[in-house]
Amino acid sequence: MTKADFRNISVVLVNTSHPGNIGASARAMNNMGLTNLVLVRPKEFPSGVAIGRAASAVALLDNARVVDSLTEAVADCGLVIGASARSRRIPWPLLTPAQCAEKALEAGTNRVALVFGREDTGLSNEELRLCHYHVRIPANPGYSSLNLAAAVMVICYELYKTATGVDKEGAGPAEREWDQELATGEDLERFYRHLESVLIAVDFHDPENPRQLMQRIRRLFGRIRIDVMEMSILRGMLSNIEQNLRKRDPMD
Amino acid sequence: MTKADFRNISVVLVNTSHPGNIGASARAMNNMGLTNLVLVRPKEFPSGVAIGRAASAVALLDNARVVDSLTEAVADCGLVIGASARSRRIPWPLLTPAQCAEKALEAGTNRVALVFGREDTGLSNEELRLCHYHVRIPANPGYSSLNLAAAVMVICYELYKTATGVDKEGAGPAEREWDQELATGEDLERFYRHLESVLIAVDFHDPENPRQLMQRIRRLFGRIRIDVMEMSILRGMLSNIEQNLRKRDPMD
Numbered sequence: 001m002t003k004a005d006f007r008n009i010s011v012v013l014v015n016t017s018h019p020g021n022i023g024a025s026a027r028a029m030n031n032m033g034l035t036n037l038v039l040v041r042p043k044e045f046p047s048g049v050a051i052g053r054a055a056s057a058v059a060l061l062d063n064a065r066v067v068d069s070l071t072e073a074v075a076d077c078g079l080v081i082g083a084s085a086r087s088r089r090i091p092w093p094l095l096t097p098a099q100c101a102e103k104a105l106e107a108g109t110n111r112v113a114l115v116f117g118r119e120d121t122g123l124s125n126e127e128l129r130l131c132h133y134h135v136r137i138p139a140n141p142g143y144s145s146l147n148l149a150a151a152v153m154v155i156c157y158e159l160y161k162t163a164t165g166v167d168k169e170g171a172g173p174a175e176r177e178w179d180q181e182l183a184t185g186e187d188l189e190r191f192y193r194h195l196e197s198v199l200i201a202v203d204f205h206d207p208e209n210p211r212q213l214m215q216r217i218r219r220l221f222g223r224i225r226i227d228v229m230e231m232s233i234l235r236g237m238l239s240n241i242e243q244n245l246r247k248r249d250p251m252d
Numbered sequence: 253m254t255k256a257d258f259r260n261i262s263v264v265l266v267n268t269s270h271p272g273n274i275g276a277s278a279r280a281m282n283n284m285g286l287t288n289l290v291l292v293r294p295k296e297f298p299s300g301v302a303i304g305r306a307a308s309a310v311a312l313l314d315n316a317r318v319v320d321s322l323t324e325a326v327a328d329c330g331l332v333i334g335a336s337a338r339s340r341r342i343p344w345p346l347l348t349p350a351q352c353a354e355k356a357l358e359a360g361t362n363r364v365a366l367v368f369g370r371e372d373t374g375l376s377n378e379e380l381r382l383c384h385y386h387v388r389i390p391a392n393p394g395y396s397s398l399n400l401a402a403a404v405m406v407i408c409y410e411l412y413k414t415a416t417g418v419d420k421e422g423a424g425p426a427e428r429e430w431d432q433e434l435a436t437g438e439d440l441e442r443f444y445r446h447l448e449s450v451l452i453a454v455d456f457h458d459p460e461n462p463r464q465l466m467q468r469i470r471r472l473f474g475r476i477r478i479d480v481m482e483m484s485i486l487r488g489m490l491s492n493i494e495q496n497l498r499k500r501d502p503m504d
Binding site: 004024027028030031032033053055056057096098137138139140142143144145146147149150153154157160161164166167 | 256276279280282283284285305307308309348350389390391392394395396397398399401402405406409412413416418419
C-alpha cells in the first residue's frame with residue numbers, strides 16, 4: 001500500500017461552535033493520516049472537551065493554527081475546496097468526495113485547504129466564493145445535514161483511500177495472505193466424487209433420479225473457496241462416515 | 253439518482269459505552285438513508301445524551317430494537333458483516349467498506365446486519381466468528397482506532413454511495429445544470445484570436461517571437477469551461493481595451 005503524504009493538505013474549520021466537534025475532527029484527521037488543522041475563530045479553544053474527543057490525536061490540537069478569517073487561513077493555498085450541503089444560487093464547480101480527493105492529490109506540493117463551515121449554517125456565500133471547488137457529501141435528501149466531524153471523517157477517508165489505492169488492492173493482508181493454500185479444482189472434483197458416493201451410500205442421493213442435488217452442492221461449496229486444511233477436514237469426515245457405514249453393515 | 257432502499261439492512265451496535273455514540277450513529281445512519289438500529293446490551297439507553305447527538309434522527313432511537321446478545325440480533329439475518337480494526341489470529345474474509353456495500357446490496361431482500369463493537373475493545377473473537385465477513389476501514393497504521401460513530405458514518409456512506417451510484421453520476425445537479433450554456437469551441441477560438449490581437453496591440457505579445465504564450469493561454473482558459481455569459485464578459489473587456497487603445501493613439 002502506498003504511503004499517504006498529506007503534509008501539504010490542511011483541514012480548516014470555520015467558526016466551530018462545539019469544541020467536541022473540533023476534537024472529533026482532529027481524531028478523524030489523524031485516523032486518515034492528516035496532521036494540519038486550522039481553526040478560524042473557534043467559539044471555544046483550547047478546550048478540555050476537544051481534548052477528550054480527540055483521544056490520541058491531541059497533538060493535532062496542540063499544533064492547530066488559529067486565525068481570524070478564512071482569507072487568512074487560505075492565503076498560502078493553491079487549491080481551496082469548501083464543503084457545501086446546500087444548493088447555491090450561483091452554481092459552483094461541485095465535486096463528490098472521491099473527486100475532491102483526486103483534486104487534492106493532483107495538487108502535488110501546492111498547499112491545499114479543505115474547508116468546513118459552522119455546525120448550523122455551514123459556510124457563508126462569501127466564504128464559498130473563496131473556494132475553487134465545492135464538495136458535497138451525497139446524502140439522504142430528507143436529512144442531508146451531517147455532523148461536522150462526520151463530514152470531516154468522510155472527506156479525509158476518501159482522501160486516504162485515494163492516496164493509498166486501497167480499493168484497488170483489496171482490504172488488506174488477510175484477503176491475500178490466507179493462512180492456508182486454497183484447494184485446487186482437482187481437489188474439489190475428488191471431494192465431489194467422494195461426497196456423492198457417501199450420499200449414495202446413505203441413501204440421500206439416487207443417481208437414477210438425481211434431481212439437481214450435485215449441481216446445488218457444487219454451487220454451495222464453489223462459493224466458499226475452500227482451503228487445503230478445510231478440504232482435508234471435509235475429506236476426513238467423509239472417510240470416517242464411510243468407515244462407520246461399513247462397520248455397521250450387517251452383511252459384513 | 254437511484255433511490256436507496258435499505259429496509260432490509262440493520263446497524264447493530266454491541267455493548268456501546270457512551271450514549272453519545274449511539275445518538276451520533278443514529279444521525280449518521282439517517283444521513284445515509286438507513287433506519288434500522290439494533291442495540292445489544294447498551295450501557296445506557298434510553299439517554300438524553302443520545303437524543304442530543306442524534307439531532308433530527310431521534311425516530312431511529314425511538315424505534316431501536318434492544319436485545320441481549322449478538323446471536324439474538326442477527327438471528328434473522330442472511331448476511332452478517334462485522335467491523336474489525338485488528339488483525340485476527342485466524343484470517344477471515346475481509347472486505348473494504350466499498351466491498352461491504354456491494355455485498356450488502358447483493359443480498360437483495362435478505363436481512364443484513366452491519367455489526368460494530370465496543371468503543372475500547374471492538375467485537376470479541378466469538379462475536380467476530382458470528383460474522384460471514386469482516387470489514388476494515390483503511391486507516392493510518394499509526395492510529396487506526398476510529399470513533400464508533402465515525403466508523404458507522406464511513407460504512408453507511410459507502411453503502412449510500414454504492415446504492416445511488418453517485419460516484420458514477422457526478423456530484424449532482426450543479427455540475428450538469430449550470431445556469432448558463434458553455435461557450436463553444438468556435439467561441440473560444442474567436443476569443444483567442446481577439447485576445448492575441450489585443451496582446452499584440454499592447455506589445456505584450458510578439459508574433460515573431462511568440463515563445464509559448466498562446467499555448468499557455470489556451471491551457472489556462474481551456475481548463476475553466478467558460479460559459480457564454482463569461483465569454484461575453486471577456487470579449488467585452490477586450491473590445492473596450494481596443495477602443496481605448498485607439499482613442500489614446502496619438503496618430504488618430
